[in-house]
Amino acid sequence: MSKKILLVDDDVDILSALKMLLYSEGYEVSLKQTPAFALASIAKESFDLILMDLNYSLDTTSGEEGLALIEAIRKIDDDTPIVVMTGWGNIEVAVSTMQNGANDFIQKPWDNDRLIAIIKNQIKFAEGQKQTQKLQQQNQLLQQQVNQEQSGVIIEKSDAMKKVKALIDKVAKSDASILLTGENGTGKSMFARYIHNVSTRNNSDLVSVNMGAVTETLFESEMFGHVKGAFTDAKSTRIGRFEMADKGTLFLDEIANTPFSQQGKLLRVLEDSEFEKVGANKTQSVNIRLISATNANLEADVDNVHFRKDLLYRINTITIEIPSLRNRLDDIVPLAHFFLKRSKNNAITNHDNKIIISKEAQRALKNYPWPGNIRELSHVIERAKILCQQSIIELADLGLPTVARSSCEPTTSEVSGNIDTKGELPTLASLELDIIDHRLKHFNGNAIKAAKSLGLSRSAFYRRIDK
Numbered sequence: 001m002s003k004k005i006l007l008v009d010d011d012v013d014i015l016s017a018l019k020m021l022l023y024s025e026g027y028e029v030s031l032k033q034t035p036a037f038a039l040a041s042i043a044k045e046s047f048d049l050i051l052m053d054l055n056y057s058l059d060t061t062s063g064e065e066g067l068a069l070i071e072a073i074r075k076i077d078d079d080t081p082i083v084v085m086t087g088w089g090n091i092e093v094a095v096s097t098m099q100n101g102a103n104d105f106i107q108k109p110w111d112n113d114r115l116i117a118i119i120k121n122q123i124k125f126a127e128g129q130k131q132t133q134k135l136q137q138q139n140q141l142l143q144q145q146v147n148q149e150q151s152g153v154i155i156e157k158s159d160a161m162k163k164v165k166a167l168i169d170k171v172a173k174s175d176a177s178i179l180l181t182g183e184n185g186t187g188k189s190m191f192a193r194y195i196h197n198v199s200t201r202n203n204s205d206l207v208s209v210n211m212g213a214v215t216e217t218l219f220e221s222e223m224f225g226h227v228k229g230a231f232t233d234a235k236s237t238r239i240g241r242f243e244m245a246d247k248g249t250l251f252l253d254e255i256a257n258t259p260f261s262q263q264g265k266l267l268r269v270l271e272d273s274e275f276e277k278v279g280a281n282k283t284q285s286v287n288i289r290l291i292s293a294t295n296a297n298l299e300a301d302v303d304n305v306h307f308r309k310d311l312l313y314r315i316n317t318i319t320i321e322i323p324s325l326r327n328r329l330d331d332i333v334p335l336a337h338f339f340l341k342r343s344k345n346n347a348i349t350n351h352d353n354k355i356i357i358s359k360e361a362q363r364a365l366k367n368y369p370w371p372g373n374i375r376e377l378s379h380v381i382e383r384a385k386i387l388c389q390q391s392i393i394e395l396a397d398l399g400l401p402t403v404a405r406s407s408c409e410p411t412t413s414e415v416s417g418n419i420d421t422k423g424e425l426p427t428l429a430s431l432e433l434d435i436i437d438h439r440l441k442h443f444n445g446n447a448i449k450a451a452k453s454l455g456l457s458r459s460a461f462y463r464r465i466d467k
Contacts, residue, residue, distance in 0.1 A: 182322035204248030230279025
């Protein structure tokens with residue numbers, strides 16, 4: 001794409017000469033004759049460089065109009081390089097332009113080769129600065145992803161996963177919006193990365209956002225970015241997640257947690273592919289492929305007015321449900337071996353890498369209901385690798401209940417008071433504790449939902465926990 005340059009000068013002949021020169025070098029050029037017209041254009045459009053005169057009709061020698069224009073430009077655009085031109089050049093004027101925010105200075109009449117060299121260098125430097133800022137923010141995001149799952153590796157021994165994998169491979173090459181659903185810990189973020197890796201956008205970035213961590217007050221700044229001075233703490237211009245994902249993939253994890261008041265703004269960007277940074281009037285275009293994920297029932301959230309129906313229709317062009325681990329039994333042991341190989345705890349174990357999982361431990365892995373799904377399996381294997389003594393993971397190293405359950409709820413026999421694994425009848429308090437513990441796990445720690453499912457008020461539920 002050709003670079004776009006704004007020319008500002010009150011001399012029509014100079015504008016024509018510069019336009020011919022820059023066109024011959026492959027640049028796109030916009031011409032303005034007054035500071036007012038230039039500012040109006042800068043507020044609406046994006047330019048790669050501004051080439052401007054210092055003197056205009058009100059004052060042809062002092063350069064004050066040009067200095068004022070530079071200062072005004074920097075109030076609305078802190079990044080675009082500015083090169084100033086004047087027929088009244090001297091050291092004092094050059095210093096003043098730099099102090100006001102210009103990037104370089106050239107005297108009229110100009111040397112064509114030198115002017116083109118300055119323009120190329122300034123545009124290249126500005127692009128490098130922007131790329132550096134983008135990489136710095138991406139590195140910060142990567143550092144925050146402490147719970148990141150395996151990057152795009154799919155184990156598909158089970159029929160359930162073979163069907164999901166076939167569907168993903170079919171739609172990944174398109175630009176259709178994909179909604180990934182399923183329980184917590186099923187690896188939705190890993191599937192999002194896999195989709196990006198096999199898509200036509202895999203040479204660009206995948207930018208992940210945990211929408212549950214984006215507060216209502218910071219939503220626009222996080223998603224769209226802000227300009228310097230937009231609010232009290234905006235000490236520098238910030239690139240938003242949409243801009244970071246331009247030409248790549250934007251993954252919105254836990255999208256059900258998007259503040260309702262901000263969902264309309266999100267919808268507008270997804271529909272129009274345009275946004276404005278906080279504090280800026282300039283509209284920017286963006287080209288992203290959207291992948292969303294949730295463990296919530298979005299249709300129920302729509303009925304309860306917690307989620308916009310039009311936004312749901314925009315993100316669920318293709319919905320893919322990721323099966324829970326207990327519904328893909330044939331994948332459990334291969335996944336365990338994968339996590340065993342991937343584990344980074346070799347340095348703190350007293351044996352080599354050739355650790356195996358005993359047959360008894362493998363049976364226990366397949367019989368356990370895995371309420372935490374793949375994430376829980378990963379943690380169990382990591383812990384077992386540390387604890388095992390003889391380069392073989394035994395049942396005891398897994399730390400799983402000796403009696404596996406078919407679901408994350410206690411079984412009928414346990415609740416009715418059957419003898420436990422130590423040969424003793426459980427007490428009422430232990431039964432209550434067991435039920436509360438499993439109900440909390442089922443609702444991912446949400447005490448209000450757990451209390452409601454048990455027919456208890458929140459205060460009564462907390463009293464039982466205290467007891």
